Amino acid sequence: MFSRCVAVAQTTPVKGDVAANVEEHLSLAKLAVDEGADIALFPELSLTGYELALGESLAFEENDARLAALVxxxxxxxxxxxxxAPIRIEQKLYVGAFIILPDRSIEIYTKHRLGTFPSSSVCDSLTGEIPPPEPNHFQAGDRNPLIPFNETVAAIAICADIGRPEHPQRAAERQANLYLASMFVIPSDFAGDTAKLARYAEQYQMTVALANYGGPSGGLTSAGRSGIWSPTGKLLVQLEEAGSGVAVVRESPDKLHVRAIMRK
Known part of the structure; x- marks a missing residue:
């Protein structure tokens, strides 16, 4: 059995304030580093918040200087x-994830399936309005790099990507044994989404990680409760509904260590 340490970071984004959000990322990443994390996963659009209308004005380029401290x-x-982050590639705007590697290289995953909130989301809205559909602002993407390290192969999903069963299936077919779900999950969707993640973990014998917001964004409340599931579908660690923090699972040949660290 291999050794690895996986962390998920739960953020409380400041609307459109990239500098403040980078500082929170650095603080949470350092907590993960202190726990020995090989990889730390952050939520969907974590550097800007789930602010679709601001995506164009705040868009990141492929080698954006605002990533320097994280690099x-x-x-x-x-x-x-x-x-x-919202990422602009060849004049098109994507919901993306920057994969920042220790050799200072950066790879990009782009969300494959753009999301629309169902009418039930009104129950979770702070403003009484449903966010516009993501296709109003973003393009669907197809970038899908794997992240190999130690004896791990990690695959990424962004939020609505997990709604297509073929997405984790293809990750497993590509030998992924860690499935990283970067998400913004509202309370009414939480039970269904986490049931899917637990099922994928068991079905494909992958560790599955969920990073969610711990505070409101885009006029909606967040369910929080970022967590990590074992390859048997067992929930190993989970954060609280509100607040920022990191959840960590460290696996070694003779021991499993889990820790949840909340910052109020």
Whole structure:
């Protein structure tokens, strides 16, 4: 059995304030590093918040200078960081994830299936309005790099991607044994989405990780409760509904260590 340490970070984004959100990412990433994390996963659009209308004005380029401090941290620590942002590629805007590697290289995953909130989302809305459909602002993407490290192969999903069973299936077919779900999950969707993730973990014998917001964004409340499931579908660790923090699972040949760290 191999050794690895996986962390999920639960953020409380500041609307459109990339600098403040980068600082929170650095703080949470350092908590993960202190726990020995090989990889730390952040939520969907974590660097801007789930602010679809701001995607164009806040869009990141492929080698964006605003990532510099995160790149430096990945290099110093040896920890891989997966962070969410609106990303402009060849004049098209995507919901993306930057994969920041310890050698200072950056890869990009782009969300394959764009989301629309159902009418039930009104129950979770802070403003009484449903966010516009993601296709109003973004293109569906097809970038899908794997992240190999130690004896791990990690695959990424962004939120609505998990709604297509073929997505985790293809990850498993590509030998992934870690499935990283970068998401913004509202309370009314939480039970259904986490049931899917637990089922995928058991079906494909993959560790599955969920990173969610711990505070409101885009006019909606968040369900929080970021967590990690074992390859048997057992929930190993979970954060609270509100607040920021990191959840960590460290696996070794003779021991399983889990820890949840909340910052109020």
């Amino acid at each position: 430096d941290l990945a290099e110093r620590s040896g920890t891989r960081l997966v962070v969410g």
